[in-house]
Amino acid sequence: MPPPAGLALPEHVSPGRRAWRRFRRNRLGFGSLVVFVTLVVLSLFAEVLSNDKPLVVRYEGQFYFPLVNRYPETTFGGDFLTETDFLDPFIRKQLARDGNWAIYPPNPYGPKTLNYFAKEPNPSRPTRHNLLGTDDRGRDMLAQLVYGFRLSVLFALALTAVGVVIGVVTGAIQGFFAGKTDLAFQRFIEIWDSMPELYLLIIFSAIFAPSVALLLILLSLFGWMGLSNYVRAEFLRNRQMDYVRAARALGVGNGRIMWKHILPNSMTPVITFLPFRMSAAILALTSLDFLGLGVPPGTPSLGELLSQGKNNIDAWWISLSTFAVLVVTLLLLTFMGDALRDALDPRKADA
Numbered sequence: 001m002p003p004p005a006g007l008a009l010p011e012h013v014s015p016g017r018r019a020w021r022r023f024r025r026n027r028l029g030f031g032s033l034v035v036f037v038t039l040v041v042l043s044l045f046a047e048v049l050s051n052d053k054p055l056v057v058r059y060e061g062q063f064y065f066p067l068v069n070r071y072p073e074t075t076f077g078g079d080f081l082t083e084t085d086f087l088d089p090f091i092r093k094q095l096a097r098d099g100n101w102a103i104y105p106p107n108p109y110g111p112k113t114l115n116y117f118a119k120e121p122n123p124s125r126p127t128r129h130n131l132l133g134t135d136d137r138g139r140d141m142l143a144q145l146v147y148g149f150r151l152s153v154l155f156a157l158a159l160t161a162v163g164v165v166i167g168v169v170t171g172a173i174q175g176f177f178a179g180k181t182d183l184a185f186q187r188f189i190e191i192w193d194s195m196p197e198l199y200l201l202i203i204f205s206a207i208f209a210p211s212v213a214l215l216l217i218l219l220s221l222f223g224w225m226g227l228s229n230y231v232r233a234e235f236l237r238n239r240q241m242d243y244v245r246a247a248r249a250l251g252v253g254n255g256r257i258m259w260k261h262i263l264p265n266s267m268t269p270v271i272t273f274l275p276f277r278m279s280a281a282i283l284a285l286t287s288l289d290f291l292g293l294g295v296p297p298g299t300p301s302l303g304e305l306l307s308q309g310k311n312n313i314d315a316w317w318i319s320l321s322t323f324a325v326l327v328v329t330l331l332l333l334t335f336m337g338d339a340l341r342d343a344l345d346p347r348k349a350d351a
Contacts, residue, residue, distance in 0.1 A: 022343040029339020032332040039329075043150035050107040050143040053086055057095060057102045087115055107131070109140035111147040111300040123308075123315040133317040135308050141317065145325050147300035152329070155212065156281035160274060162220040167227030168263070168270060174228070175235020176258050182232070189225055197222050201293050210296045219284060227273050234266035241265075268344045275337035279330050286326060302326055 024030050042049065053066035059076055072081045077094045084091060087108070095102040109115070109130070115138060122138040124130065132141035174182045201218055208214055238244065239262065247257050282302075288294035289303025302322055309319030 019343045023339055026339040026342060028335050029342075032335035032339070036329075036332040036336065039149070040153055043146060043153065046146045046150055047105075047110075049105055050109060050111075050140075050146050051105045052108055052110045052113040054095075054102040054104050057100075059095060059100050061099070085116075087113070087117055089117060107140065107142050107146075109143045111139070111143050112298065113140060113143065114138050115140075123312055123318060125315075126317055132321045133315070135305065135318055136312050136315070141305075141321055144300045144305060145302075145321060148302045148305065148322075149325055149329065151212075151295070151300060152282045152285055152302055153278075155216065155285050156278040158216055159219055159223060159281040159284075160277045162216070163223040163227060163277060164270060164274070166220070166224035168231050170224065171228040171231025172235055172258055172263060172266075175232040176239055176254070176262065178236060178239070182236075189228070193222070193225055195222075201288065205293045210294065212295055212299075215285070215288065215294060219281070223277070223281070227270065227277070230269035230273065231266060234269060235262055238262045238265050272337065272341045272344055275333040275340065279333045279337075282326075282329060282333075 047067060048055065051067065055065075055067060057064040057066060057076075064071055064075070066084070066086065070083050073079065073084045073091070074081060076084060076091055078084065078088075078091065086092070086095075086102075086104075094100065115134075118124065118129075118134070118138060120127070122134050123136045124134045124138075126133040130140050130142070132145070134140055135144060170185060174185045197218075201215075204214065204218060235258075243261060244257060247261055252261075285294055285301075286303040286306065289301040290307050291303075292307070294303055295301050302325065305318060305322040306326075309315065309322060312318060
């Protein structure tokens with residue numbers, strides 16, 4: 001039967017869409033998401049934005065792409081067969097001759113670039129050539145921060161993804177089956193959580209060569225327990241609901257009940273947990289790099305830059321710029337997490 005004239009039916013909005021609307025109304029949280037995603041996307045193109053190799057070179061009627069291929073110095077009129085140093089004033093002069101040209105990235109320095117033609121000793125203060133100065137090895141600080149930010153964010157995403165998978169699986173098994181299964185898991189988690197994580201990192205870093213993969217594996221072994229407890233609590237609550245009893249009465253198997261019925265109704269703590277877990281992962285990587293237990297030496301890292309700043313107090317630009325990047329990143333994640341928590345709160349009414 002159609003509704004009476006002039007009476008409109010209320011719009012049906014899914015819970016997910018209502019949560020998204022609440023999230024968008026939080027200007028600070030939504031703006032933080034936009035800024036953070038923009039920074040991450042830009043960092044993925046770091047080689048195009050900050051590199052000591054031109055994007056495209058036209059020399060004597062031919063085109064060259066140094067970002068993709070390596071060319072010896074003799075290609076551009078040099079004397080040696082070694083790879084071309086595009087910071088060399090002679091090479092720059094060759095590429096500026098009539099008919100020749102080169103398109104350089106906005107910041108003409110890479111993460112490991114050493115400018116042997118710099119006019120100031122290292123670390124050098126900010127100049128028009130190095131907008132944020134250089135570190136104690138002569139590497140451009142802006143390039144270090146761009147690549148270090150990308151490493152931190154990608155590492156945090158990977159660590160968060162692994163922790164979410166392990167935490168959801170273990171928490172779901174504990175909460176759904178409860179009883180002896182839950183008791184055994186809880187005792188195991190208590191024992192595992194009591195292991196000295198930092199000491200294990202020190203031991204393994206002394207045995208194995210430092211690498212991002214090794215660090216990811218070691219931190220993943222301990223980064224899932226917090227989320228597991230949240231998921232366990234949600235499954236313990238939802239397993240008593242009427243829709244679960246109805247599914248059991250219809251003969252639905254345990255696996256389908258867990259992943260198709262209970263899990264979608266238990267995702268609120270998981271989603272809310274993500275930004276804060278990423279913040280913790282970035283802080284963990286930064287702290288370990290600061291102590292010299294993180295990524296291999298020479299890898300662009302925020303923690304390694306903070307360590308340089310500690311050892312070079314007079315070079316204030318090292319600590320200040322690195323600290324600013326770290327604080328802004330953590331603030332953006334915190335604002336996003338607060339906005340997600342409010343958006344997923346069922347007690348929040350839609351305007």
